[in-house]
Amino acid sequence: MPDYRIIDVHNHIYPEKIVSKATDAIGDFYDINMQHLGTGDELVEAGKRAGIEKFVVCSAATIPQQVPTINNFIAAECEKHPEFIGFGTLHAEFEDTENEIARMKEMGLRGVKLHPDFQKFYLDDPKAIEMFKAIRDNDMWVLVHVGDDRYDYSQPERMARVIEKVPGLKVIAAHFGGYRRWASALNVYKPGTIYFDISSSMHFMDEELVYSFFDRYGIESFFWGTDFPMWDHKEELELFFDLGLSEKDNKMILYENFAKAFGLV
Ligand SMILES: [Zn+2]
Numbered sequence: 583m584p585d586y587r588i589i590d591v592h593n594h595i596y597p598e599k600i601v602s603k604a605t606d607a608i609g610d611f612y613d614i615n616m617q618h619l620g621t622g623d624e625l626v627e628a629g630k631r632a633g634i635e636k637f638v639v640c641s642a643a644t645i646p647q648q649v650p651t652i653n654n655f656i657a658a659e660c661e662k663h664p665e666f667i668g669f670g671t672l673h674a675e676f677e678d679t680e681n682e683i684a685r686m687k688e689m690g691l692r693g694v695k696l697h698p699d700f701q702k703f704y705l706d707d708p709k710a711i712e713m714f715k716a717i718r719d720n721d722m723w724v725l726v727h728v729g730d731d732r733y734d735y736s737q738p739e740r741m742a743r744v745i746e747k748v749p750g751l752k753v754i755a756a757h758f759g760g761y762r763r764w765a766s767a768l769n770v771y772k773p774g775t776i777y778f779d780i781s782s783s784m785h786f787m788d789e790e791l792v793y794s795f796f797d798r799y800g801i802e803s804f805f806w807g808t809d810f811p812m813w814d815h816k817e818e819l820e821l822f823f824d825l826g827l828s829e830k831d832n833k834m835i836l837y838e839n840f841a842k843a844f845g846l847v
Contacts, residue, residue: 584829587837590629590815591638592725592756592781592807595622597655605811611700618811622659622666625810629665632815635837636846638807640669640695640725646676653682657689667844669693669725672717674703674710683720692844693723693752698735700727705740711747718751723844725779726753729760729767738767745775752843754805757783758795773799777843780835781807784821792825801831805840 596604601620609616618628622639629637639659643649653670660668668691672679686694694717698705705726717724728741738760745751754777760767764787778799784792796804808818823832840846 583823584832586633586832588632588634588806588819589636589638589837589840590634590808590810591754591805591840592779593625593629593637593639593810594620594641594812595625595639595656595659596620596641608812612812614812616811617814617817620811622663626663626665628810629815632819634815636665636667637663637810638667638669638693638725640693641671642695642697642700642727643671643673643676644700646673649673649676649682650685653686653689653691657686657691660690667692669695669723671695672713673701674707674713676713679713679716683716683722687720687722691722693725693754695725697727698740699730699733702735704735705737706743706747711744714744714748714751718748721752723752723754726755727757727761728755729757729763731762738763738770741776742770742772745771749775753777754779756807756809757781758787758792762786764791764795768794768798771799773803777803777805777839779805779807780822781809781818782812784825789825796827796831801827801834802839804835806836 605616605620641652643652656668656670660666670686670691672694703710728736741755756779759778808815
């Protein structure tokens with residue numbers, strides 16, 4: 583096995599004080615047995631064991647009032663851990679988006695994480711569209727949880743509408759662009775307008791479907807991620823290598839696509 587450079591683009595971290603409650607709640611929501619607890623220190627430890635070099639870290643605000651506190655927390659974790667790339671959060675109902683984005687940028691955060699099913703807003707709601715425009719105009723990225731077969735907030739069709747209405751928005755659509763809604767996600771986006779992460783998905787997809795995504799959208803559109811603390815880095819890497827992609831494709835998905843998109847040297 584070549585010595586791959588690896589970035590994990592999807593990690594959730596929580597303050598020590600609330601970590602077990604937060605992680606339990608997510609496990610219950612998805613009916614999945616969480617592999618880790620979810621502090622920043624634990625992430626570095628688990629990730630390093632699997633050879634991960636850098637981690638995009640985030641945490642979505644369930645209610646608008648949590649936005650500034652979470653952004654402060656993510657920024658503080660990034661100061662503590664140089665291997666972290668911080669994504670803050672926003673909410674469609676948050677009042678002071680422009681100022682908060684300016685504050686995020688000042689603190690060195692590179693993007694925004696959203697999870698409409700937890701946050702309870704429709705991705706293509708007019709208020710959300712305004713928020714996405716502000717994110718784009720400030721040259722920030724957005725990592726969006728997309729898809730659920732039980733809720734309507736984050737459907738792939740809504741994500742596609744956002745990209746149509748906010749051209750140039752830099753989107754990473756999590757979970758192949760539509761968790762448990764892969765049939766829609768496979769067709770609904772225009773190739774070249776969106777990036778995907780492949781976290782929390784391959785346990786539930788057959789290999790043929792995964793390959794259909796690579797064929798339609800191109801290997802250059804995919805980033806590797808774990809959705810920590812839900813899954814373990816080592817096991818997720820094994821699952822990825824089981825696909826049997828070429829060394830070149832592995833390198834692109836594990837590191838190069840993200841490094842190129844984010845201008846890492
Ligand atoms: Zn997530």
